[in-house]
Amino acid sequence: MEFGTATQLITVGATLSGVVLTLLANAYLERRRARDTRELEPMPLDAEHSTWLQEERTKACAGLSLAGEEVERAAIARSSAHSCAEVGVRFGRAGSTR
Missing domain, CATH: 1.20.5 (Single alpha-helices involved in coiled-coils or other helix-helix interfaces)
Incomplete structure (x- = not known):
């Protein structure tokens, strides 16, 4: 070679x-x-799902907060009405027979 x-x-x-x-x-x-x-490929779906889940949590927390405020207002209203009735009874104004 x-x-x-x-x-x-x-x-x-x-x-x-x-x-x-x-x-x-x-x-x-x-x-x-x-x-x-x-x-x-699934990551954008996961990101969309995460965003949706965060929005739903925010809505749920806002709803719970509003419900708590309503309960608090109702409790204060009852308490103040009850207190006014007690004050009236103590001083003989409400429902007393003299």
């Missing part, structure tokens, strides 16, 4: 090896990109 032929065979072998390695690397990267894309 001549020196020139051996050099050409080595060059062709190295080039083919480089092409094969490039193809394998590209195939691996494409599979990885596809997997990452599949994994990232």
Whole structure:
């Protein structure tokens, strides 16, 4: 075998090896990109669900707060009405027979 032929065979072998390695690397990267894309697809739905859930929690807390304020007002009104009735009884104004 001549020196020139051996050099050409080595060059062709190295080039083919480089092409094969490039193809394998590209195939691996494409599979990885596809997997990452599949994994990232549900994330916007999760973000939307999270936003919706936060809004629902805010609405529930606001409703609970309003209900608590109404109960507090009713309790104060009863308490003040009851206190006024007690004051009237103590001083003989409400329902006393003299």
